[in-house]
Amino acid sequence: ACAAANRTDAGPLRADRLTVILTGYSERRLPLLRAIAGAYAAHPLVLAVVVLWCNPSTPDRRLLRGRGGIGFPPRVAVRRAASASLNSRFLPRPSDVRTAAVAVGDDDVLPDAAALSFAFATWQQHQRPAAGPGPGPLVGFFPRSHHLDLARGRWAYTAAQPGRYSMVLTKLMLLGTDLLRTYSCSPELAAARAVVDRE
Numbered sequence: 001a002c003a004a005a006n007r008t009d010a011g012p013l014r015a016d017r018l019t020v021i022l023t024g025y026s027e028r029r030l031p032l033l034r035a036i037a038g039a040y041a042a043h044p045l046v047l048a049v050v051v052l053w054c055n056p057s058t059p060d061r062r063l064l065r066g067r068g069g070i071g072f073p074p075r076v077a078v079r080r081a082a083s084a085s086l087n088s089r090f091l092p093r094p095s096d097v098r099t100a101a102v103a104v105g106d107d108d109v110l111p112d113a114a115a116l117s118f119a120f121a122t123w124q125q126h127q128r129p130a131a132g133p134g135p136g137p138l139v140g141f142f143p144r145s146h147h148l149d150l151a152r153g154r155w156a157y158t159a160a161q162p163g164r165y166s167m168v169l170t171k172l173m174l175l176g177t178d179l180l181r182t183y184s185c186s187p188e189l190a191a192a193r194a195v196v197d198r199e
Contacts, residue, residue, distance in 0.1 A: 001091040001092050001093070001184060001185070002092070002181070002184060002185035012098070013097075013098060013099055013100040013177060014047060014098060014099045014100065015099075015100045015101075015124070016045075017045055017046065017047035017099050018045050018046050018047065018099055018101050018102070018103055018116075018120050018174070019046070019047055019048045019049075019050065019096070019097045019098070019099045019101070019102045019103070019177075020037075020040045020041075020046055020048070020049045020050070020102070020103045020105065021049075021050045021052055021089060021093075021096075021097075021102055021103070021104050021105070022036065022037055022040070022049065022050070022051050022052065022105050022106070022107055023052045023054060023081075023086075023088070023089045023104075023105070023106060023107060024051060024052070024053050024054065024055075024107040025053075025054045025055045025084065025107075026055070026107070027055065027058055027062060029107055029108065030062070030063070032107065032108060033051065033107040034070070034071070034072055034073070036107065036108070036109075036110045037049050037051055037072055037073065037076045038072070038073040038076065039110055040103075040110070040116075041073055041074070041075040041076050043113055043116060043117075045116070045117060045120055046075075046116075047098060047099050048075060048077065048096065048097075048098070048099075049075060049076045049077070050076075050077050050078075050079060050093065050096045050097070051072065051076060051077070051078045051079070052079055052081050052088060052089055053078060053079065053080050053081060054081040054083070054084045054085075054088060055084065056080070056083075056084070063078065064078060077096055079093070079096070085196070085197050086170075086196050086197075087183075087184065087193050087196050087197060089104050089170065090104065090179075090180050090183045090184050091180065091184050092177070092180040092181045092184060092185070093180075097177055097180070099177065100176060100177055101120065101123055101124075101174055101175070101176060101177065102174070102175060102176075102177055102180065103116070103119075103120075103172065103173070103174045104170055104172070104173055104174075104175065105170075105171065105172040105173070106170075106171050106172065109141070109171055109172045111141060111172065115141070119139050119140075119141070119174050120139075120174060122137075122139050123137055123139040123174045123175075126139075127176075136175070136176040136178070136179065137175075137176075138168045138173055138174070138175050138179075139168070139173065139174040139175075140168030140169060140171075140172060140173035140174070141171070141172045141173075142168065142169035142171045142172065142173075143159075143165035143167070143168055143169075144157060144158065144159050144165065144166070144167050144168075144169060145157075145158055145159075145161040145164045145165050145166045145167065146158070146166050146167065147161065147164075
């Protein structure tokens, strides 16, 4: 995924639409995942939906055709992940992602259509200029924060500090397509990817 041949020029990526990448693993939740993927695919701002299936033991017939022969709806691509690593959800996929923004989400989260439109508009409004520094915005539905717990002398993670958010959970978040490559391919982030795999 990080090979130079897989790189795409950011120029042709569509800025007016969104690609949704949903990660799934549990076969019991396949009916829910199919319904959620279909709802995303029906949203007018969504260009494509990619279901990233991370359970290597699921037979193709069960994954692609559910009970009664009902599979994934049109405009939903199903891809098998090379591993069950949560890092897989951030691999660059130039053949599947033709938009400047992606929404990365779990298989059990579906905001209403207006909330997704608002999140996308917020992401668009906070784009950095082409030459500007920094990775660009993250927009999400599940913010959290961290602080230094002085009594214990260590960092603490909390959801109870409204207005002091410093992170967004990957349960559902919007980010720039370029961040997929940055996260997955940067040698500087190898230690972070290793923490995700270990924990």
